[in-house]
Amino acid sequence: MNDMRLxxxxxxETAKMTARGVQVHYGTNHALKDVDVDILDKTVTAFIGPxxxxxxxxxxxxxRMNDTVASARVTGRIEMDGQDIYDPRVxxxxxxxxxxxxxxxxxxxxxxxxxxxxxxxKIHGLSRNKAELDEIVETSLKKAALWNEVKDRLTxxxxxxxxxxxxxLCIARAVATxxxxxxxxxxxxxxxxxxxxxxxELIDELRxxxxxxxxxxxxxxxxxxxxxxxxxxxxxxxxYGETGHIFTNPSDPRTEAYITGRIx
Amino acid sequence: MTxxxxxxxxxxxxxIEPDARTRRRNASERRFRLLGLSAVGVGLLALVIxxxxxxxxxxxxxxxxxxxxxxxxDAAVLDKQGNRNPDEMKKVTTLGYGKLVQQALLDxxxxxxxxxxDLTPKEVMALLSKEAPADLRDAVLADPSLVGQTIAFxxxxxxxxxxxxxxxxxxxxxxxxxxxxxxxLDLADRMAEAGLIExxxxxxxxxxxxxxxxxxxxxxxxxxxxxxxxxxxxxxxLSLPIGVAASIYxxxxxxxxxxxxxxxxxxxxxxxxxxxxxxxxxxxxxINILGLPQSxxxxxxxxxxxxxxxxIIIATRASLxxxxxxxxxxxxxxxxxxxxxxxxxxxPLAMPGILTGTILGLARxxxxxxxxxxxxxxxxxxxxxxxPPQGFLDPAAAxxxxxxxxxxxxxxxxxxxxxxxIIVLLAFLxxxxxxxxxxxxxFERRW
Ligand SMILES: Nc1ncnc2c1ncn2[C@@H]1O[C@H](COP(=O)(O)OP(=O)(O)OP(=O)(O)O)[C@@H](O)[C@H]1O
Ligand SMILES: [Mg+2]
Numbered sequence: 001m002n003d004m005r006l007x008x009x010x011x012x013e014t015a016k017m018t019a020r021g022v023q024v025h026y027g028t029n030h031a032l033k034d035v036d037v038d039i040l041d042k043t044v045t046a047f048i049g050p051x052x053x054x055x056x057x058x059x060x061x062x063x064r065m066n067d068t069v070a071s072a073r074v075t076g077r078i079e080m081d082g083q084d085i086y087d088p089r090v091x092x093x094x095x096x097x098x099x100x101x102x103x104x105x106x107x108x109x110x111x112x113x114x115x116x117x118x119x120x121x122k123i124h125g126l127s128r129n130k131a132e133l134d135e136i137v138e139t140s141l142k143k144a145a146l147w148n149e150v151k152d153r154l155t156x157x158x159x160x161x162x163x164x165x166x167x168x169l170c171i172a173r174a175v176a177t178x179x180x181x182x183x184x185x186x187x188x189x190x191x192x193x194x195x196x197x198x199x200x201e202l203i204d205e206l207r208x209x210x211x212x213x214x215x216x217x218x219x220x221x222x223x224x225x226x227x228x229x230x231x232x233x234x235x236x237x238x239x240y241g242e243t244g245h246i247f248t249n250p251s252d253p254r255t256e257a258y259i260t261g262r263i264x
Numbered sequence: 265m266t267x268x269x270x271x272x273x274x275x276x277x278x279x280i281e282p283d284a285r286t287r288r289r290n291a292s293e294r295r296f297r298l299l300g301l302s303a304v305g306v307g308l309l310a311l312v313i314x315x316x317x318x319x320x321x322x323x324x325x326x327x328x329x330x331x332x333x334x335x336x337x338d339a340a341v342l343d344k345q346g347n348r349n350p351d352e353m354k355k356v357t358t359l360g361y362g363k364l365v366q367q368a369l370l371d372x373x374x375x376x377x378x379x380x381x382d383l384t385p386k387e388v389m390a391l392l393s394k395e396a397p398a399d400l401r402d403a404v405l406a407d408p409s410l411v412g413q414t415i416a417f418x419x420x421x422x423x424x425x426x427x428x429x430x431x432x433x434x435x436x437x438x439x440x441x442x443x444x445x446x447x448x449l450d451l452a453d454r455m456a457e458a459g460l461i462e463x464x465x466x467x468x469x470x471x472x473x474x475x476x477x478x479x480x481x482x483x484x485x486x487x488x489x490x491x492x493x494x495x496x497x498x499x500x501x502l503s504l505p506i507g508v509a510a511s512i513y514x515x516x517x518x519x520x521x522x523x524x525x526x527x528x529x530x531x532x533x534x535x536x537x538x539x540x541x542x543x544x545x546x547x548x549x550x551i552n553i554l555g556l557p558q559s560x561x562x563x564x565x566x567x568x569x570x571x572x573x574x575x576i577i578i579a580t581r582a583s584l585x586x587x588x589x590x591x592x593x594x595x596x597x598x599x600x601x602x603x604x605x606x607x608x609x610x611x612p613l614a615m616p617g618i619l620t621g622t623i624l625g626l627a628r629x630x631x632x633x634x635x636x637x638x639x640x641x642x643x644x645x646x647x648x649x650x651x652p653p654q655g656f657l658d659p660a661a662a663x664x665x666x667x668x669x670x671x672x673x674x675x676x677x678x679x680x681x682x683x684x685x686i687i688v689l690l691a692f693l694x695x696x697x698x699x700x701x702x703x704x705x706x707f708e709r710r711w
Binding site for chain 1: 590592609
């Protein structure tokens, strides 16, 4: 079913976020070197590359989560809708409300399933009453393909779910705040093929409303869901372009070596 | 796996026969287990010895010997105006009541047909506590309508008689004792037979104020318990918010640099400062410079707060550190501010640890005596401190200091009372520890 999308791909060309010359140091470790990427509006962008190459690091630059790492130093320029997100006047809290994130490891709050999803809308004042909040929780859980499994136990602890369910709960939590950009760090690494397919479907749906950036180790997944792909290697952005192009006709020998399974 | 390793001839070993290596390993494991067990055993033994000694010496402090006699409260003596006005009745001193009690005692003995032998009326009266007339006076002033009636008045027996019925005083010790004679003990025996003397539970030990050197039977822990309670309130109200706020700042908000490192080291060091040093600090700061009154629970509470703060800060920081960073990431990731992340997610998870640390800190403060000695809490206080907030500035005693000052007194009856006070202190500590466990459970159940 997913293969059909390759043909009906519509790529908008307006950039939602642009990164120019982004460098990240963790202490003396130069983790990201001179990365230029445009995240296009209403597009799914996939980041691929071998483990430790800096995909998560770059993702965390996009919503300034690296601010919380004491040793991290970010230089370069990242803009969202033409505004520098590292401008001292920018409140990272406001930025993160617009740029949601699903983390590599599932990290539900040790609260009920309902409270997990409702927390974001609550603190951002997205609902006027309980009924609206219930509505948001339900649609978010449905989008994350979790509703059917948890609708009877919304008050049960989120940490009591299985690993894959927890990850989908985190997706629902991120979706609930209706961000403009959604960053997903390997959202499917703990999921079975059926849940994976559901999440991929969700990603495709979300594309209608906002940009999605997804880090994945699965070439097939990148090929299936994304319109743009960036290949990272040892902190460098090696190649970035249309997904079809990267997978069928890579211009860099390292990209070819990686997608054919020779490095990584 | 390399080829030569595969080729090495496999030794024929049985899974049922342990080889020498495994036997040695098991033997050392058994030795370690034994060592641990004996360490726990020594600890338990010490605890049992402590408890038996304290309980053995102190439980009797909760029982007291009373001499109950009918006393006729003669209006002609106690209320000459006859209008039952307590203010005017105050003019009759304990001396007046003393005569009344002595007469009542002699009358009661005659009525029961108990001969006093060669004992003078004064020697008979010496069976009663010196506190008895004062107690009777307090009872009458509290309820003037008693005047004119005949009431059954339970008077404390003096500490020697009390000790005789508890086995502390014997005829041999009475021979050598200037305060009691074997003849008086004989009289006490006869009175007990006639039902005038009995030993029973004494609530007064927990509610009465301290009493002077000569009246151990009347001494109680009331003022000390109230003083300790006031101090604990001060410590809790001050040290919990300050400690938690400081910990949150240091752990979550402060930049990690040389200054915060320095502060951290100093806090760790403060936790190890001997408590008497805090007493000297408090004497200089609160009493000499700020001019706060001596012996006041407020000052005691402030000292104990200073002493408890490092403990609470260390415990709180440890439990904040134990909250997985992924929870903070999750909160920040949905757009919560740092404060929201801390108060909505991190703090509730750290709460069991914080509460346990706080209560253990409070328990330590409750048992602390050295710094309180320096700020004058060792003074002899007979008046109960008032209700809060004034009560925080009234002179009061404290439980551990009361134990200390009772052990300093000559009458052996005070040794029994000091042990009794230790039991009360231990009961408070156990209650606080139980509370810590309950709170821990309660908060942990919220995952
Ligand atoms: N918090 C951190 N502190 C110090 N170094 C870090 C930190 N996070 C990442 N790094 C370093 O930065 C480099 C890139 O890490 P990153 O997590 O971005 O890799 P990744 O591409 O996401 O790998 P994976 O696919 O395994 O998740 C690694 O060398 C890593 O050791
Ligand atoms: Mg990663």
